[in-house]
Amino acid sequence: MFDQLSNAISSVVKDFGPKQRITEESIKPALKSVRRALLDADVNINVADALIDGVKTRSLGEQVVEGVTADQQFIKAMYDELVDMMGGDSSSSSSSPTPSAPPASTLAIGSAGNPAVILLAGLQGAGKTTAAGDDEATLTTARLPKRNRKVLIAAADVYRPAAISQLEILGKSVGVEVFSMGTDADPVDIAEKALEKAKKEGYDTLIVDTAGRQIIDENLMDELKNIKEAVKPDEILLVVDAMTGQEAASLTASFDSAVGLTGAILTKTDGDSRGGAAVSVRGVSGKPIKFVGTGERTPDLEPFYPDRMASRILGMGDILSIVEKAQAEVSDEEARRMNDKVKNNEFDFNDFLQQAKLVSTMGSLGGVAKMMPGMGGVSSEQMIAAEKRLKKNEAMIAVMTEEERSNPDLLIKDSKALERLIRIAKFSDMPLSDVKQFMSEFQKMGTMMSRMSKANDKQQDPSMAGSNGMDMAMPGNRAARRQTKKKKKGGKGGGGGFGM
Incomplete structure (x- = not known):
């Protein structure tokens, strides 16, 4: 992910050469090149323009520290603007990701008998079922010990062949119970019965996996609205495919307008060499990305950290994520x-x-x-x-x-x-x-x-x-x-x- 954008930004930074400070004149070609790179990466045009304006303001408005070169100053401005654009807080980090920096947004936390209800929505093929099966990412984001969580998944996708069995296999692989009533049941009824079970049996989290469609239609939205009314979810997360680029941002905005989202899960980011979706989603919809998926396996779903993502976009790496991955295995x-x-x-x-x-x-x-x-x-x-x-x-x-x-x-x-x-x-x-x-x-x-x-x-x-x-x-x-x-x-x- 971000190969094209990272390479383009690296090329722009090299053009600053040995300059010791940024001027209005020297930054023009750099900003023009970065804007072109953002659009080539399928970043929404309004988001790209806002980001460029922000970088310009930061680059020219900040006092230059002695010994800091123009390229370093420009990278710092890009980093801060990207962090803020993706939902982070650049003021809490001077130049790079820190272990204490939180994800863009954490999930709602329930308690035994009073479960937090998480409703997953999205188009067909976006990866909702994999996201529903990823109990581990949910627990990581909630920052609670795994032993203290009891999760139930409701299989409310009754239309797609093998959807229920696929979810049951995923649930078994991560040690999470899946509640289903077969393909003839009404999705709203499934969600209601699952919530009753969760309350009665002491579950603290209920994840409702809903059906997707090839395109947005009234039936899909009506069904989501009915499920929302029935179980009153604490979270409504839209699962979107990163491969769709800025369309993922537009889709998030459309769903938010219809049912009121609390955030998004961006899947298949490993196959997206451009990165436009990650940069655009919050800027267009105003909703944070809460998770990113890098594959088809459930452990490949990770909390979204704006500062770490900005670091990767700029070719600065993401050591903290590597350390966390290693800690989980060793x-x-x-x-x-x-x-x-x-x-x-x-x-x-x-x-x-x-x-x-x-x-x-x-x-x-x-x-x-x-x-x-x-x-x-x-x-x-x-x-x-x-x-x-x-x-x-x-x-x-x-x-x-x-x-x-x-x-x-x-x-x-x-x-x-x-x-x-x-x-x-x-x-x-x-x-x-x-x-x-x-x-x-x-x-x-x-x-x-x-x-x-x-x-x-x-x-x-x-x-x-x-x-x-x-x-x-x-x-x-x-x-x-x-x-x-x-x-x-x-x-x-x-x-x-x-x-x-």
């Missing part, structure tokens, strides 16, 4: 164990496989990499190549003996190392040169990670080292990078082992 005990192995340069091929699997649970390698600062400009072709290399490396590890996996020196320093590599090349169906290259990259990666971990330990309380496995190689750790550069000064940088 226990503190496992993180400490891995950190100790890395620090002592004992990282082996079993650990490599474990880390590769961790990346896969967080999404595609390309998706994770693009949340890293400075990686926004990496092309899709490069990402695909990196993922192919990772698959090759996994295939090589698969044919190693258990002894070789746990003792990499057998393949690097042992007298029979070459003989072993030839065997691995044969059984993995890989060229020997590829196997040798992997060994070289693996060795360099282990050394680099060990140095970075030790440097990181010097910058923090030892009891905090390795928290959730992320600080050992966290991009942005300046001390670690400086130490690594000093020790490797004059030498060639090694491959990352993950194909990057």
